[in-house]
Amino acid sequence: NAGVTQTPKFQVLKTGQSMTLQCAQDMNHNSMYWYRQDPGMGLRLIYYSASEGTTDKGEVPNGYNVSRLNKREFSLRLESAAPSQTSVYFCASSGRESFYNSPLHFGNGTRLTVT
């Protein structure tokens, strides 16, 4: 089972460039999330999607947009990258049927550097 797949693993952008981080899960989960991880800050929720067709802001949504393309895929877009968006980004998913075993299934992260 692939679980949660994120692409790319690494990315370097110049200030002002745009890019989309891709995420797909094969566990038929309803909920999907994007977190960012910064040193000394833990993981902070950017956006989440409780079900296909819905998205909502988390704690730190500014500078990002998301799309829940279908039940499997949840993408994160940076329209105009800024150095403050240098971070490690994690996609995660959850489903109530798997909750007891693992509340969130994480991808392996994308390390993004904005210069």
Add this chain to the structure above:
Amino acid sequence: AQTVTQSQPEMSVQEAETVTLSCTYDTSESNYYLFWYKQPPSRQMILVIRQEAYKQQNATENRFSVNFQKAAKSFSLKISDSQLGDTAMYFCAFMKPSGGGADGLTFGKGTHLIIQP
């Protein structure tokens, strides 16, 4: 909103020692879930242990155990017989019982645990 506080940014112990990582949280909920995640240098997020607030018995998983004090809103992780492979970031996390959607995990800032040979 819930908050999770980990007051130890970094800890270092010798191999085979026992170490305790602290976590406190703030919530008005009466039922909820608490978790400890391990993040080794590979960046993978690994669930270590979970505790359901309505269960009085402290959870254990092999060398990992928790001390859950509901009234004090404290959820510490004890690692016994520590091993070099335990070197990692450890995150405490809180989840409301409804799970998913807006009630995704709220994380603490993490504790970097270093096991010295």
